[in-house]
Amino acid sequence: MRVGDLPQQIVFGLGLGAIYALVAIGYSLVYRTMGLLSFVQPQFVMLGSVFGYTGLVTLDLPLWLAAVPVGVATALVAVLIDQVGLRPIRRRGGAEIAMILATVAWGIVLVEIVRQSWAYGPSALNLRSTARPPFHLLGIEVRWDTVGSLATAGVLAAGLALFLRRTSSGRALRAVGESSRTASLMGIHVERTLALAAAISGFLGGVAGLLVGYLFSAGISTGTIGVKALAAAVIGGFGNVPGAVVGGLVLGIFDNVVAADVSATWRDAIVYGLIIVVLIVRVGGLVGRRVFSRV
Amino acid sequence: MSRRTVTRGAIGLAALAGMYALAPAYDGTFFLSFMVDVLILGLAALGLQHMVGDAGVLNLGQAAFFGLGAYGGVWTLQHWHWTTLPAFGAAIVVALAGAVVMAPLLRLRGVYFAMASFAFGAMMFEVFGQAVSLTGGENGLFLIPPPKIFGHVLIGNRDSYLLVLSVGVVCYAAFALLMRSGYGLSLHAVRQSENGARASGVNVARMRFIALALGVVPPALAGVLYAQVHSIVQSTIFDFNQSVALITMVIVGGVASRWGAFAGALVAQYVAVYPQSIAQYRFLLYGGVVALLMIVLPGGIASVGRALAGARGALVRTRI
Numbered sequence: 138m139r140v141g142d143l144p145q146q147i148v149f150g151l152g153l154g155a156i157y158a159l160v161a162i163g164y165s166l167v168y169r170t171m172g173l174l175s176f177v178q179p180q181f182v183m184l185g186s187v188f189g190y191t192g193l194v195t196l197d198l199p200l201w202l203a204a205v206p207v208g209v210a211t212a213l214v215a216v217l218i219d220q221v222g223l224r225p226i227r228r229r230g231g232a233e234i235a236m237i238l239a240t241v242a243w244g245i246v247l248v249e250i251v252r253q254s255w256a257y258g259p260s261a262l263n264l265r266s267t268a269r270p271p272f273h274l275l276g277i278e279v280r281w282d283t284v285g286s287l288a289t290a291g292v293l294a295a296g297l298a299l300f301l302r303r304t305s306s307g308r309a310l311r312a313v314g315e316s317s318r319t320a321s322l323m324g325i326h327v328e329r330t331l332a333l334a335a336a337i338s339g340f341l342g343g344v345a346g347l348l349v350g351y352l353f354s355a356g357i358s359t360g361t362i363g364v365k366a367l368a369a370a371v372i373g374g375f376g377n378v379p380g381a382v383v384g385g386l387v388l389g390i391f392d393n394v395v396a397a398d399v400s401a402t403w404r405d406a407i408v409y410g411l412i413i414v415v416l417i418v419r420v421g422g423l424v425g426r427r428v429f430s431r432v
Numbered sequence: 433m434s435r436r437t438v439t440r441g442a443i444g445l446a447a448l449a450g451m452y453a454l455a456p457a458y459d460g461t462f463f464l465s466f467m468v469d470v471l472i473l474g475l476a477a478l479g480l481q482h483m484v485g486d487a488g489v490l491n492l493g494q495a496a497f498f499g500l501g502a503y504g505g506v507w508t509l510q511h512w513h514w515t516t517l518p519a520f521g522a523a524i525v526v527a528l529a530g531a532v533v534m535a536p537l538l539r540l541r542g543v544y545f546a547m548a549s550f551a552f553g554a555m556m557f558e559v560f561g562q563a564v565s566l567t568g569g570e571n572g573l574f575l576i577p578p579p580k581i582f583g584h585v586l587i588g589n590r591d592s593y594l595l596v597l598s599v600g601v602v603c604y605a606a607f608a609l610l611m612r613s614g615y616g617l618s619l620h621a622v623r624q625s626e627n628g629a630r631a632s633g634v635n636v637a638r639m640r641f642i643a644l645a646l647g648v649v650p651p652a653l654a655g656v657l658y659a660q661v662h663s664i665v666q667s668t669i670f671d672f673n674q675s676v677a678l679i680t681m682v683i684v685g686g687v688a689s690r691w692g693a694f695a696g697a698l699v700a701q702y703v704a705v706y707p708q709s710i711a712q713y714r715f716l717l718y719g720g721v722v723a724l725l726m727i728v729l730p731g732g733i734a735s736v737g738r739a740l741a742g743a744r745g746a747l748v749r750t751r752i
Contacts (some may be wrong), residue, residue, distance in 0.1 A: 174543045233542060234490055239726040241676050245719030252652055253716065364554070364672075367571045371547065406558035412551035417536050420544060 146394045152283035152352060154389020156182075157288035157352050160366035161381035161388075162294065163338030163374060169314040169376040171227070173236050177218060179363025180244040181339050185211050185346020186355035187251050193351070196257040200351060204289065208340040209348045215339025216332050218243045224328065255356075264415035286348045293341060294382050301378075310334060314376075332388050365392070365405070368412045374422025383424045459590040466705055468589060468661055469598040472654045475603060477681040479650035481693040482607055484682055487620050487643030489538070490546045494651060494678045495652055499560050499670035500527045501652025502659045503567050506576055509660070515580040516595075519656050527652035530556070531645045538640045548671020553675045560667035571746035572666030578661045591662045599657065600694070603650045607690060610646070619643060651678075677704075680722055688735025695733045 160182055169401055188210050192203035212400045222243050271280045301307040312320040313330045321327045342363065349359050366385065373384025391411065396404040415423060457462040476498045483489040496648025504526025505519040514522070538549040546569045560567050567573065579586040579595055586595050610616055621629040622639050630636050681700050703718050712719070729735065 168543065172543070174546055222570070222723050222727070231726070232687075234484065234679070234683060235726045237492075237543075237546060238676075238680060239723055240720035242680075242719045244728065245715060249713070249716035249719060253713070255433065285494075291568060319626075367547065369519075375544070375547070402562050403558070406555050407564065409551045409555035409558065413548055413555070416540055416544060416548045416551075420540065 141375050142397070143394070144275075146397045147390050148277050148279055148283065149397075150390035150393030151386060152280065152389070153393060154369075154386035155283075155286040156345045156348050156362065156385070157366045157369040157388045158290050158339045158342045158382045158385025159293060159348075160363050161299065161369035161385045162378055163341045164367060164370035165373065165376050165378050165381040166310075166334050168370075169378065170310060170317070171223075171236075171331055172233075173223075175217075175240045175338070176237065177215075177240040178338060178342055179216060179360040179366070180247040181211050181342025182346040182349055182363035182366075183251065183357060183360040184214060184247060185343035186344075186350035186359045187255060187357075188343065189347035189350040190255075190355045192347075192367045194213050200285070200347075204344055204347055208343045211343025211346070212336040212339035213314075214247070215335045215342070219332055220334035224331075227331075244360070248360065251357050282352055286352065289344065289348060290385070292383070293344065297337065297341075298379070300356070306330070306333060308315070365408055367409050368415075372411050372422055373424050377422055377424070380422050380424040383423065387423070434645055448601065452594070455590050455593050455597075460588070464589045464593050466701065467598050469705075470697050470701045471593070471600050471694070472658050472661070473678070473681065473701060475596075475600055475654035475657070476651035477678050477685070477697050478600075478607065478690065478694035480678050481682045481685070481687070481690060483647040484679070485687040485689070486611060486616075486623070487640055488623055489640055489644055489647070490542070490549070491644070491647070492546050492550040492679065493534075493556065493675050495670040495672070495674035496556035497527045497530055497648040498651040498655045498658075498674065498678075499667070500530045500555060500655070501648075502655030502665045502670075503560070503573075503690035504652070505656035506573055506659045507566075509577055509656075509705060510562070510573070510575075513623055516656065516660065519652055520672050522658045523652040523714055524649055527648040527655075528645060531641075531648045534644065537642055538637065540642065544637075546553050547731045550675075554672060555745040557667070560670055567667055568665070570649050573659070574664050576659045576663045576665070578663065579657070596657055596661070599653055603653070604690060606607055607646075615639075615642065648726060658751075682723055684722070684732055686732030689732065689734030692734040699733070 160178065161328055163181065164175065164180050167173055167178065185207055188207040189203060192198045192207055193200065196203075198206075200370070220238050223236060271278050273279065299307075301311055308343070309320065309325045309330045310333060312323065312325055313327055313334075317327050320330070343364075346355075346359060349355070349362055353362075366388070369388040370381050370386040371384070372387055373380030373382070388408070388411075392404060392408055395407050399407070454464065454467060458467075476494060479497070480491060480494045483491050483494075502522035505523035508514040508519045508522040533553055534549065537545060537552065561569050563569070564571075579592070581595070586592060605680030611619070618629065618634045619639055621632065621634055622636055626636055628634050629639075655665075658669075677700055682693055683696070684699055685694070685696030685701070689695075703721060704714060707714060707717065725732075
């Protein structure tokens with residue numbers, strides 16, 4: 138391992154880290170409000186990448202303009218799945234495993250619908266060749282797409298933070314996150330709030346998918362990036378929304394450094410191993426306070 | 433013996449006789465090969481049913497133990513020319529080693545354990561795929577010899593079926609007996625109230641580990657059987673989708689039901705193999721059916737009789 142390359146790898150990793158962060162926020166928000174480990178979350182990334190293909194290639198929209206419709210379309214799908222597929226189970230007080238399995242099943246349904254509609258999926262939405270040449274900062278090469286995805290994630294995370302603190306819907310979300318029972322006694326419409334949580338997680342996943350399509354490729358296999366983002370949510374403390382942002386960036390750097398300096402073949406195995414190690418060593422995540430509850 | 437026990441025993445024996453009667457009746461047909469795969473998957477699901485249904489250990493990485501058993505057994509078959517029964521032993525040892533690695537995760541509960549076991553399964557899948565010198569990776573290991581027991585080589589789907597069915601019956605009976613023993617009663621107590629069980633002197637952590645260790649035995653055997661019946665193992669069959677398929681079988685069959693594991697395997701494998709005319713939409717159908725079942729039949733197939741009898745979804749409230 139050449140130490141001189143490390144800062145370069147860290148900067149490269151931040152671009153992917155921003156994507157991980159967006160997906161991880163979705164995981165944590167859904168867990169915080171619904172107590173659910175959602176395996177449909179990674180497929181929102183897949184969906185976002187495919188919607189992104191429609192927006193960027195078919196409709197020829199610029200990237201910044203495509204982000205909102207792609208996010209909204211994915212959010213609609215997320216709400217639909219939540220209301221049709223998960224709400225009936227939730228209302229009955231169904232077992233945890235039934236909920237988890239339902240999300241897995243909906244993930245399969247999404248992948249298969251896309252597979253049928255787009256054949257084997259658009260595979261090359263990589264527009265980097267048309268992007269501006271990278272610039273150098275303190276001798277480190279910085280790509281514009283890294284800056285772009287960091288900025289996107291930064292804006293969305295900041296927007297979410299403001300929304301959660303300043304608006305009544307945002308405060309309702311936080312209240313449900315603390316205790317849905319108490320929140321409902323305080324007059325908060327819990328189901329509507331959960332739908333909102335689903336919408337936000339779908340929106341963030343969709344935008345992350347657009348970035349994945351832009352930086353790498355679009356298609357039915359991009360869900361794997363969303364699956365790996367679970368590690369980011371765990372590093373940040375599962376259910377801890379600000380932690381998810383930090384976890385995403387940490388995972389992006391870790392992933393990239395491992396791939397470049399340790400082994401590209403074993404990078405995924407190492408990332409999954411990291412989930413296990415973090416859960417054994419510090420369930421509450423590597424960021425923030427130690428958490429003992431909800432384990 | 434109560435009348436109900438006698439009736440249930442009679443139904444069980446009749447079903448068993450019927451299962452064995454399938455072998456001569458359907459010798460050489462595609463249906464019997466299909467049933468061989470159903471039973472192999474049912475075995476793997478049986479172990480998972482013990483973890484999830486009997487012990488509340490929500491394992492989302494069961495395919496890893498299926499794979500560990502397969503690779504462990506096949507190594508002895510190919511390199512040391514062992515026969516099936518000793519290979520079973522090797523497969524169990526390798527799968528138990530995996531269970532020991534998973535043991536520290538058992539102190540996690542609920543979603544956290546689900547997540548950790550998912551990560552374990554995903555990690556092992558990567559290992560199976562990348563450790564090509566041991567596993568053959570995605571291309572797989574070829575020319576695995578057919579099952580050989582006490583000098584008899586079992587070739588053809590009739591022999592395979594009888595072997596797999598017999599292993600299934602032995603495992604099923606073993607778990608049925610275990611659940612009636614002191615171990616089963618303690619496990620039952622843990623599921624009812626963990627603190628209550630602890631106060632009565634049950635070592636909860638140890639019970640959870642034993643349940644995990646016992647639950648990896650049937651998939652390990654299933655791994656060897658799969659490899660020998662198909663004469664090939666590829667790492668791709670031990671992916672997250674397989675773990676999901678196995679847990680789907682358990683839930684679809686009814687989480688609290690031992691035979692439900694096999695019923696679930698039958699349904700899942702049927703959807704995966706039979707709709708030839710809509711083969712293209714197979715997985716869409718599969719996902720849709722599971723999503724729908726979680727909504728309309730959370731207690732699984734085993735609960736249908738009870739649901740018809742009017743006892744409302746007692747299984748829904750079974751603590752997992």
